[in-house]
Amino acid sequence: MVSTSSTTGDSSTTGDSSTTGGSFASWQERLRASGHRLTPQRELVLAAVEHLGHATPDAVYAEVRVHSSAINLSTVYRTLELLDELGLIHHAHIEDRAPTYHSALGHEHAHLVCRRCRNVISVGREEMEAAIGDLAGSHSFTPDYGHLTVFGLCQDCVSAE
Ligand SMILES: [Zn+2]
Numbered sequence: 001m002v003s004t005s006s007t008t009g010d011s012s013t014t015g016d017s018s019t020t021g022g023s024f025a026s027w028q029e030r031l032r033a034s035g036h037r038l039t040p041q042r043e044l045v046l047a048a049v050e051h052l053g054h055a056t057p058d059a060v061y062a063e064v065r066v067h068s069s070a071i072n073l074s075t076v077y078r079t080l081e082l083l084d085e086l087g088l089i090h091h092a093h094i095e096d097r098a099p100t101y102h103s104a105l106g107h108e109h110a111h112l113v114c115r116r117c118r119n120v121i122s123v124g125r126e127e128m129e130a131a132i133g134d135l136a137g138s139h140s141f142t143p144d145y146g147h148l149t150v151f152g153l154c155q156d157c158v159s160a161e
């Protein structure tokens with residue numbers, strides 16, 4: 001799979017995250033405005049991401065297959081990348097293999113991921129801003145908070161050491 005991380009910087013800065021409260025109609029318009037049709041398959045993939053919350057491509061594929069058998073895994077991957085480019089969904093890197101996708105309608109959050117038990121703690125944007133806002137500010141840097149993952153060990157796993 002080609003990594004999409006090289007394109008995320010551009011797409012996340014052009015997409016205004018403060019106006020993501022897009023209605024059904026507005027994302028349909030955005031898709032059309034970019035020259036893409038809202039196919040039933042794309043609609044299914046988008047609905048699956050919004051339903052799942054944290055959605056790996058495999059999980060999206062499983063969810064979509066419940067509703068349609070006429071879609072394969074590579075189509076799911078391509079569709080996720082397209083929807084991500086268009087700002088209709090976002091992704092973070094929680095697992096090693098593939099990005100984890102999120103609805104653009106959900107609250108922006110970063111992730112603390114335990115390397116050992118794979119437990120994922122979601123941390124809201126305000127909390128992340130409080131933690132690293134000064135650091136970023138001193139470099140005149142604007143973080144993409146929703147793309148941020150901190151890997152380490154959770155409390156249980158540290159205690160077990
Ligand atoms: Zn990325």
Ligand SMILES: [Zn+2]
Pocket residue numbers: 054092102109110111122
């Ligand atoms: Zn998340």
Ligand SMILES: [Zn+2]
Pocket residue numbers: 114115116117118119153154155156157
């Ligand atoms: Zn753990």
